[in-house]
Amino acid sequence: xxxxxxxxxxxxxxxxxxxxxxxxxxxxxxxxxxxxxxxxxxxxxxxxxxxxxxxxxxxxxxxxxxxxxxxxxxxxxxxxxxxxxxxxxxxxxxxxxxxxxxxxxxxxxxxxxxxxxxxxxxxxxxxxxxxxxxxxxxxxxxxxxxxxxxxxxxxxxxxxxxx
Amino acid sequence: xxxxxxxxxxxxxxxxxxxxxxxxxxxxxxxxxxxxxxxxxxxxxxxxxxxxxxxxxxxxxxxxxxxxxxxxxxxxxxxxxxxxxxxxxxxxxxxxxxxxxxxxxxxxxxxxxxxxxxxxxxxxxxxxxxxxxxxxxxxxxxxxxxxxxxxxxxxxxxxxxxx
DNA sequence: TTCGCTGCAAAGGATTTGCATTCTA
DNA sequence: TAGAATGCAAATCCTTTGCAGCGAA
Numbered sequence: 001x002x003x004x005x006x007x008x009x010x011x012x013x014x015x016x017x018x019x020x021x022x023x024x025x026x027x028x029x030x031x032x033x034x035x036x037x038x039x040x041x042x043x044x045x046x047x048x049x050x051x052x053x054x055x056x057x058x059x060x061x062x063x064x065x066x067x068x069x070x071x072x073x074x075x076x077x078x079x080x081x082x083x084x085x086x087x088x089x090x091x092x093x094x095x096x097x098x099x100x101x102x103x104x105x106x107x108x109x110x111x112x113x114x115x116x117x118x119x120x121x122x123x124x125x126x127x128x129x130x131x132x133x134x135x136x137x138x139x140x141x142x143x144x145x146x147x148x149x150x151x152x153x154x155x156x157x158x159x160x161x162x163x
Numbered sequence: 164x165x166x167x168x169x170x171x172x173x174x175x176x177x178x179x180x181x182x183x184x185x186x187x188x189x190x191x192x193x194x195x196x197x198x199x200x201x202x203x204x205x206x207x208x209x210x211x212x213x214x215x216x217x218x219x220x221x222x223x224x225x226x227x228x229x230x231x232x233x234x235x236x237x238x239x240x241x242x243x244x245x246x247x248x249x250x251x252x253x254x255x256x257x258x259x260x261x262x263x264x265x266x267x268x269x270x271x272x273x274x275x276x277x278x279x280x281x282x283x284x285x286x287x288x289x290x291x292x293x294x295x296x297x298x299x300x301x302x303x304x305x306x307x308x309x310x311x312x313x314x315x316x317x318x319x320x321x322x323x324x325x326x
Numbered sequence: 327t328t329c330g331c332t333g334c335a336a337a338g339g340a341t342t343t344g345c346a347t348t349c350t351a
Numbered sequence: 352t353a354g355a356a357t358g359c360a361a362a363t364c365c366t367t368t369g370c371a372g373c374g375a376a
Contacts, residue, residue: 029355118301132285147303193331
């Protein structure tokens with residue numbers, strides 16, 4: 001059985017993530033600042049997969065004085081605090097997404113037409129990967145898998161979001 | 164059934180690749196040069212997964228006057244000519260490997276201990292991925308999969324190559 | 327004698343870091 | 352008030368490009 005989630009669906013609760021991040025900060029004797037709140041809000045309202053530039057642009061609307069360096073520093077901090085995970089889909093630009101808080105790991109399917117990213121999890125596939133690694137003489141620890149595909153029916157594809 | 168190949172095994176024949184590359188060059192009216200020969204030789208003797216820096220160091224032993232820019236230009240050219248494929252394992256540095264000349268696609272398993280890269284192909288796994296994509300409403304075109312694992316028995320791991 | 331090639335240095339793009347200043351706790 | 356955080360600019364890292372001279376065909 002395959003479970004999936006498309007971009008923007010099922011976002012973790014705003015308050016919950018603010019709480020986790022705040023707790024992380026105080027545990028380490030770090031400070032809650034205006035820019036950290038703004039950046040987290042920007043991440044929260046920017047969909048599941050964002051990069052530093054996107055957040056920067058979003059943040060500038062609220063406070064134009066915030067610098068790109070702070071975005072990077074804060075994104076890294078959020079990654080350390082486990083609320084975000086860093087990905088490298090393209091090769092150059094890093095992409096961030098919410099960690100699966102207490103939830104399952106997932107993989108990604110990227111639509112060749114519109115670039116939509118569908119997150120999915122398939123237990124059988126996971127087991128199969130485990131088996132293959134064992135056959136090769138290894139003990140699988142984790143993996144990265146991205147499927148690149150065309151949609152079968154146009155409703156599945158949000159190419160309409162493109163211009 | 165899983166087939167696999169470890170770094171350095173089963174290298175394509177030197178003469179064969181030189182021929183393919185030379186033909187590619189003349190087809191496009193490009194020139195065979197001393198540095199292109201040297202760089203291809205360096206790639207050929209550097210194992211299956213190499214980066215620009217590695218090739219640069221190898222090449223310098225033969226001709227210290229060759230510049231890094233030429234390495235990049237030539238590597239790109241070899242990628243265009245289909246004898247190499249560019250990969251992005253880490254995220255920053257690009258890695259190149261020989262294309263599967265008329266052969267099958269493969270995935271990678273990377274050893275957490277020594278960084279060894281094992282190439283493998285498993286038809287069942289491929290079919291399973293296809294199925295998962297279909298379930299999500301997509302037609303799988305290609306994919307990227309990397310397994311990160313620990314070796315089960317020390318003989319499988321070439322950590323002895325590390326210092 | 328052409329152009330394609332090359333080395334070098336400068337340019338790029340993403341991300342990080344040094345530093346003086348500002349601000350949270 | 353101490354020390355963390357910020358903004359800015361400079362610095363990195365990998366890779367690409369511009370350019371004037373070099374060299375295959």
